[in-house]
Amino acid sequence: MDRNFGLGGLNISDNATPRLPSPEPHHPSRGNNHNVQELLEVAERNSGVLSLQGAKRKAELKELEFVEDIGHGSCGTVSKCSYQSVTMAVKTMPRTTNSYEMSRILMDLDVICLSFDCPYIVRCFGYFITSYDVRVCMECMATCLDRLLVRIQKPIPEDIIGKLSISIIKALHYLKTKHQIMHRDVKPSNILLDWSGVIKLCDFGIAGRLIESRAHSKQAGCPLYMGPERLDPNNFNSYDIRSDVWSLGLTLVELATGKYPYAGTEFDMMTKIMNDEPPRLNPGKFSPEFCHLVEICLQRDPNNRPNYDQLLDHPFIKYHEEQDTDVEEWFANVMGDSD
Numbered sequence: 001m002d003r004n005f006g007l008g009g010l011n012i013s014d015n016a017t018p019r020l021p022s023p024e025p026h027h028p029s030r031g032n033n034h035n036v037q038e039l040l041e042v043a044e045r046n047s048g049v050l051s052l053q054g055a056k057r058k059a060e061l062k063e064l065e066f067v068e069d070i071g072h073g074s075c076g077t078v079s080k081c082s083y084q085s086v087t088m089a090v091k092t093m094p095r096t097t098n099s100y101e102m103s104r105i106l107m108d109l110d111v112i113c114l115s116f117d118c119p120y121i122v123r124c125f126g127y128f129i130t131s132y133d134v135r136v137c138m139e140c141m142a143t144c145l146d147r148l149l150v151r152i153q154k155p156i157p158e159d160i161i162g163k164l165s166i167s168i169i170k171a172l173h174y175l176k177t178k179h180q181i182m183h184r185d186v187k188p189s190n191i192l193l194d195w196s197g198v199i200k201l202c203d204f205g206i207a208g209r210l211i212e213s214r215a216h217s218k219q220a221g222c223p224l225y226m227g228p229e230r231l232d233p234n235n236f237n238s239y240d241i242r243s244d245v246w247s248l249g250l251t252l253v254e255l256a257t258g259k260y261p262y263a264g265t266e267f268d269m270m271t272k273i274m275n276d277e278p279p280r281l282n283p284g285k286f287s288p289e290f291c292h293l294v295e296i297c298l299q300r301d302p303n304n305r306p307n308y309d310q311l312l313d314h315p316f317i318k319y320h321e322e323q324d325t326d327v328e329e330w331f332a333n334v335m336g337d338s339d
């Protein structure tokens with residue numbers, strides 16, 4: 001998809017100027033129904049234009065054939081559909097008069113359309129906007145990592161995590177450097193894997209625009225993967241991409257051990273994130289490079305965490321970039337074993 005196909009009608013510039021209202025509850029543009037309405041009208045002009053096999057075509061919603069449900073999230077449902085023999089994952093989000101919810105939908109749409117040139121972000125073929133809902137047509141991936149963990153009932157091997165880390169760090173780095181965006185909801189359910197072993201990031205509804213490299217709302221995201229600085233009610237400061245680096249570190253621990261590292265009620269877990277020593281990998285079970293990567297991502301003080309350039313230069317990442325790990329074969333085997 002080219003840039004003009006997505007929300008190009010919004011006259012998107014390459015700098016950090018916000019194109020769509022941020023879905024932050026306390027952002028000054030919040031509650032600006034007029035703005036959301038305007039943006040929706042611009043997006044509507046490209047409704048039904050699908051970009052497939054290098055060509056754009058105008059499609060009718062009725063041409064999408066429902067195949068099966070994939071899953072449900074806080075914003076809508078995802079189902080497998082077929083359009084002229086192309087299989088897609090279609091995320092349907094009901095239209096709402098609530099401008100916060102609506103700006104979340106538009107943010108998801110905007111980021112996925114903008115990221116057409118990033119191989120580590122799930123591809124969008126186009127979208128439909130009707131009077132009732134917004135449907136985003138994406139490439140259909142095989143599963144997300146939280147479902148995979150549930151299905152295989154065992155940790156993901158370190159060499160697979162090595163490959164997976166490279167893709168996720170590159171996706172986050174791309175969002176930051178190319179679009180001045182931070183994801184703010186990095187967690188296993190937002191990391192998808194396809195049958196050929198390709199790993200991609202998805203779900204940008206609460207992504208945040210960075211102003212002078214910082215985001216300014218604490219509200220958005222899944223609290224269980226948020227860094228301590230985002231959970232602390234006394235911290236009124238803004239935060240930066242290093243909060244996503246914490247979420248990445250926690251995600252890696254969960255994948256490597258097969259379980260989320262904190263226990264108890266949600267309140268207990270949030271208290272532990274704020275007060276306890278961060279989780280570490282057992283050096284008896286994992287390489288020193290992997291243990292070190294996790295340790296630097298899970299630093300309580302965000303200033304001590306690495307940025308994406310430093311992560312991409314880390315020995316764990318460098319080592320796995322050179323390996324011929326066959327993620328496709330591993331995935332086929334574990335899916336076969338768990339049938």
Ligand SMILES: Nc1ncnc2c1ncn2[C@@H]1O[C@H](COP(=O)(O)OP(=O)(O)OP(=O)(O)O)[C@@H](O)[C@H]1O
Pocket residue numbers: 070071072073074075076077078089091122138139140141142143144147189190192202203
């Ligand atoms: N392109 C895709 N291909 C295959 N499955 C997908 C795709 N996009 C999303 N899914 C799956 O659909 C389900 C719902 O996704 P969705 O993004 O709506 O919510 P979520 O991330 O599970 O939850 P929340 O929105 O509350 O964070 C998830 O299991 C997700 O892995």
